[in-house]
Amino acid sequence: MAKDQQALAQTLKKVPIFGGLSPSQIQSILDICRSVSIEPHETLYTSNSPSDSMHILVSGELSVVNDEGIRLARLYPITTVGEMGLVTRHTRSATVEGSKSSRLLLIQRVN
Numbered sequence: 862m863a864k865d866q867q868a869l870a871q872t873l874k875k876v877p878i879f880g881g882l883s884p885s886q887i888q889s890i891l892d893i894c895r896s897v898s899i900e901p902h903e904t905l906y907t908s909n910s911p912s913d914s915m916h917i918l919v920s921g922e923l924s925v926v927n928d929e930g931i932r933l934a935r936l937y938p939i940t941t942v943g944e945m946g947l948v949t950r951h952t953r954s955a956t957v958e959g960s961k962s963s964r965l966l967l968i969q970r971v972n
Contacts, residue, residue, distance in 0.1 A: 866891060869966070872919055875939040894966040899923075899959040905942065906957040912946025913970045921963025926956045935960060 870887045873879045879887065897916070899905055905916065908928055923936040933955060936942060946953055947970055 869894075869919075872939055873917070876917060876941055878941065878944070890968070891966075894968055897965050897967050899963045899965065901959045901961055903959045904956060905959065905965075906953045906955075908954065908956045909952045912943060912950060912953055915941060915943040915947045915968050916965040917941055917968070919964045919966060921965075922960040923957050923963060924960045926958060928956075 866888070869891055870884065873887050873890060874882070879890065882890070894917075899921070905923065918936055918938050918940050920938050923942060924932045925934040925936065926932050936957070942957055942965070943953070945951075947968075
């Protein structure tokens with residue numbers, strides 16, 4: 862496993878839903894992930910949009926805002942974003958945008 866992959870595997874182990882996975886299972890997750898970046902004020906998810914992906918925040922900071930633009934929460938590494946909608950297939954309940962330059966892992970739903 863390459864050094865970057867090993868670092869990402871250690872990052873995934875910090876996410877509670879991935880904590881009990883074996884190294885080969887973590888590698889399988891990394892194989893379906895894509896690394897993405899987001900800048901401050903750039904939108905990751907929009908309220909009421911389809912939930913067809915989730916992200917793992919690796920570095921930076923995100924804000925969850927309501928339709929009036931009021932910040933409801935700040936998200937810090939290491940955390941998942943958008944996983945509930947991915948599972949339930951409900952539309953997004955809030956907008957998520959970058960507060961700081963951030964790096965994320967994207968996991969896309971395959972239908």
